[in-house]
Amino acid sequence: MxxxxxxxxxxxxxxxxxSGERNCGIxxxxxxxxxxxxxxxxxxxxxxxxxxxxxxxxxxxxxxxxxxxxxxxxxxxxxxxxxxxxxxxxxxxxxxxxxxxxxxxxxxxxxxxxxxxxxxxxxxxxxxxxxxxxxxxxxxxxxxxxxxxxxxxxxxxxxxxxxxxxxxxxxxxxxxxxxxxxxxxxxxxxxxxxxxxxxxxxxxxxxxxxxxxxxxxxxxxxxxxxxxxxxxxxxxxxxxxxxxxxxxxxxxxxxxxxxxxxxxxxxxxxxxxxxxxxxxxxxxxxxxxxxxxxxxxxxxxxxxxxxxxxxEPLNILNANAKLLCMEAAHDAKIAYCKGMDRSTQHPRHMSEKRLLEAHIKHGIIALNIYDKCPKLGATEIRPKMLERLQEDINAELERYKRLNEAKRVTGCASAMTACGDSVLLGIGIGGAAGGTIAVTALALQTGLVSAGIVAIPISLTTLFFIWTYVWTKPHIERLISKNE
Structure with a gap:
C-alpha cells in the first residue's frame, strides 16, 4: 500500500x-x-x-x-x-x-x-x-x-x-x-x-x-x-x-x-x-x-x-482499542502528574511519608481514570497498556523524589522534619504505597474492579491504617518510655 x-x-x-504562511502551533x-x-x-x-x-x-x-x-x-x-x-x-x-x-x-x-x-x-x-x-x-x-x-x-x-x-x-x-x-x-x-x-x-x-x-x-x-x-x-x-x-x-x-x-x-x-x-x-x-x-x-x-x-474488521477494532487505551493511559498519567504537582508545590522539602501518601492517592486516581476506558478488541491490549502506565507512574515518582531531595535544606528544622520518619517506617509506607497501587492494578487486570468503584474505597481504607499508624506511633513510644 x-x-x-x-x-x-x-x-x-x-x-x-x-499560498500564505505555513500554519504553526496547531x-x-x-x-x-x-x-x-x-x-x-x-x-x-x-x-x-x-x-x-x-x-x-x-x-x-x-x-x-x-x-x-x-x-x-x-x-x-x-x-x-x-x-x-x-x-x-x-x-x-x-x-x-x-x-x-x-x-x-x-x-x-x-x-x-x-x-x-x-x-x-x-x-x-x-x-x-x-x-x-x-x-x-x-x-x-x-x-x-x-x-x-x-x-x-x-x-x-x-x-x-x-x-x-x-x-x-x-x-x-x-x-x-x-x-x-x-x-x-x-x-x-x-x-x-x-x-x-x-x-x-x-x-x-x-x-x-x-x-x-x-x-x-x-x-x-x-x-x-x-x-x-x-x-x-x-x-x-x-x-x-x-x-x-x-x-x-x-x-x-x-x-x-x-x-x-x-x-x-x-x-x-x-x-x-x-x-x-x-x-x-x-x-x-x-x-x-x-x-x-x-x-x-x-x-x-x-x-x-x-x-x-x-x-479485517477485527484488525480495525483492535487498532481502535489500542488507541483508546493509549489515550486513556495518557490522560491518567497527566492526572497523576497534575495531582503530584499540587502536592509538591511547596518550596520546602517534604517528608518521605507525605510524598508516598500523595503517590498512593494520585496513583489510584490515575488507575481509575484508565479503568473507564471502553473495553473492546483483543483482551491482551488493556493489560499491556496498564502495565506501561504503572511503569510511567513509577518513573514519575522517582522524578518527584529527586525534585524533593533538591529542596532539602541543611537547617535544624529541616533536619528534624527529615528525621521524623524512621527507616523502618519509610520502608513500611513505601511498601504499602507500591502494594496499594499494585493491588488496584491487579484488580483492574482481573476484572474485579468495575469502572473504578471498588478500587478507591479499598485504597482509602489502606491509607487510613497507614495514617493511623503514623500519627499514633509517637504517642505509643512515649507510653513505652514512661513505663520503662
Whole structure:
C-alpha cells in the first residue's frame, strides 16, 4: 500500500495568491479531514482542488473580514495534480501539505485538510486497504462514482458495516463509529427523473438503498446496517463538467471553461461540506480529535494495515482499542502528574511519608481514570497498556523524589522534619504505597474492579491504617518510655 503526503505548496504551487504562511502551533486544534475516494481517472483530484479553492477563499474572507467570493470566471484551480487520459496520475493516499485554519460557527479554530484516495490499479486488497484507511481517518468520506451507484459500490462498504457492528456492540454508548458518507455521482444521466444536487440525490439514494426481497443477503445486510454506522449519509448528483474540462489536453483549471450547470452544482456541494455552519471535526468514540492525536491514529492504523492482505474488521477494532487505551493511559498519567504537582508545590522539602501518601492517592486516581476506558478488541491490549502506565507512574515518582531531595535544606528544622520518619517506617509506607497501587492494578487486570468503584474505597481504607499508624506511633513510644 502506498501512502503519500503531498507537500507541494507555497507560491510555486498555488499561483493565485492563496499560498500564505505555513500554519504553526496547531497540534491541539480540532481537525476536519475531507476525503475523496473512488476509482482512478474519475476526477477526484479536480474535485479536491475545488475544495481547496473554497477553503483558501474562506480563510481569506475570515481573516480580512471581506465578502466571500470563489469560483469566479477569473479563477484558476491549483493544488492536487490532475491530467487527461487513461493512465493513472496518482497512487495511494495524497494529503494536502498545509492545514487551512477556519473559524467555525461556534468561534472555534479548526484545522482543515483534504486528501484523496486512489485506486492504484493493482489488487483489490490494496484498494480496499486504502479505502478503509481513508474512511477511518476522515470526518467526511466522499465516495466518488460515475453514472450511478452500482451494487458492487455498496458491497465495498461491507467492511465498514461489519466493523461498525462490532464497535457498536462493544462501545455503543459513544455513538456511531463513522461520521459522514457522501455519494458524489458524477456525469449523472437521468436529471429528468432525479434533479441534480442534494435534493435529487436524496431521492435517488433512497431508491438505491431500498430493501427488496429479491436482493442477496449480503446486500440486504449492507443496506440495513449502513445507517447504523454513519451519522449522516447524503448524495449529490452532478452533471458532466463539459468537454473543455473532460477532453481538452490543454485544460489548466480555469473556472470559465466549466459547464455553467456543473459550476453551479460545485458551488452547492462544496459549501455543504465546508461551510462554517456545517463543519464537523473528526471524532472517535464521542471525543473530538486534535491534530496531534490524529497523527497518532494515522500511524497506528497504517501499522495494522501494512501488507497486501485484506483488512479485517477485527484488525480495525483492535487498532481502535489500542488507541483508546493509549489515550486513556495518557490522560491518567497527566492526572497523576497534575495531582503530584499540587502536592509538591511547596518550596520546602517534604517528608518521605507525605510524598508516598500523595503517590498512593494520585496513583489510584490515575488507575481509575484508565479503568473507564471502553473495553473492546483483543483482551491482551488493556493489560499491556496498564502495565506501561504503572511503569510511567513509577518513573514519575522517582522524578518527584529527586525534585524533593533538591529542596532539602541543611537547617535544624529541616533536619528534624527529615528525621521524623524512621527507616523502618519509610520502608513500611513505601511498601504499602507500591502494594496499594499494585493491588488496584491487579484488580483492574482481573476484572474485579468495575469502572473504578471498588478500587478507591479499598485504597482509602489502606491509607487510613497507614495514617493511623503514623500519627499514633509517637504517642505509643512515649507510653513505652514512661513505663520503662
Amino acid at each position: 502506498d501512502v503519500v503526503v503531498d507537500h507541494r505548496q507555497g507560491d510555486a504551487h498555488r499561483q493565485d495568491g492563496h 497540534a491541539d486544534e480540532a481537525c476536519v479531514i475531507i476525503s475523496v475516494a473512488g476509482a482512478f481517472r474519475k476526477g477526484k483530484s479536480f474535485l479536491l482542488n475545488c475544495f481547496l479553492e473554497y477553503l483558501y477563499n474562506l480563510q481569506k474572507s475570515q481573516q480580512a473580514d471581506v465578502p466571500m467570493e470563489w469560483l469566479m470566471d477569473d479563477c484558476q484551480l491549483h493544488g492536487f495534480h490532475w491530467r487527461s487520459g487513461t493512465k493513472r496520475d496518482t497512487i495511494g493516499i495524497w494529503m494536502w501539505g498545509e492545514p487551512i485554519m477556519i473559524e467555525s460557527a461556534s468561534g472555534e479554530n479548526i484545522a482543515m485538510d483534504t486528501q484523496g484516495t486512489f485506486d492504484n490499479n493493482s489488487t483489490y486488497q490494496q484498494c480496499m486497504t486504502i479505502f478503509a484507511l481513508s474512511t477511518l481517518i476522515s470526518s467526511c468520506q466522499i465516495y466518488n462514482l460515475v453514472d450511478n451507484i452500482q451494487e458492487d459500490n455498496l458491497q465495498h462498504l461491507s467492511l465498514f458495516v461489519e466493523y461498525g457492528r462490532m464497535a457498536l456492540r462493544d462501545v455503543g454508548d459513544f455513538g456511531k463509529p463513522f461520521q459522514t458518507l457522501c455519494f458524489c455521482v458524477r456525469d449523472f444521466k437521468s436529471p429528468e427523473e432525479y434533479d441534480y444536487g442534494q435534493f435529487g440525490g436524496k431521492r435517488y439514494l433512497d431508491s438505491v438503498l431500498e430493501i427488496r426481497d429479491d436482493q442477496p443477503e449480503e446486500l440486504r445486510s449492507v443496506r440495513e446496517h449502513l445507517m447504523e454506522c454513519f451519522n449522516d449519509i447524503i448524495c449529490f448528483l452532478m452533471p458532466h463538467p463539459g468537454h473543455r474540462v473532460a477532453e481538452r489536453q490543454s485544460f489548466r483549471g480555469h473556472a470559465k471553461d466549466m459547464r455553467p450547470v456543473f459550476r453551479e452544482e460545485v458551488r452547492r456541494i462544496v459549501p455543504a461540506m465546508c461551510d462554517p455552519e456545517n463543519l464537523k471535526p473528526k471524532s472517535v468514540n464521542g471525543k473530538t480529535l486534535t491534530c496531534r492525536k490524529m497523527i497518532q491514529y494515522i500511524k497506528e492504523y497504517v501499522a495494522h494495515f501494512d501488507g497486501n492482505t485484506m483488512p
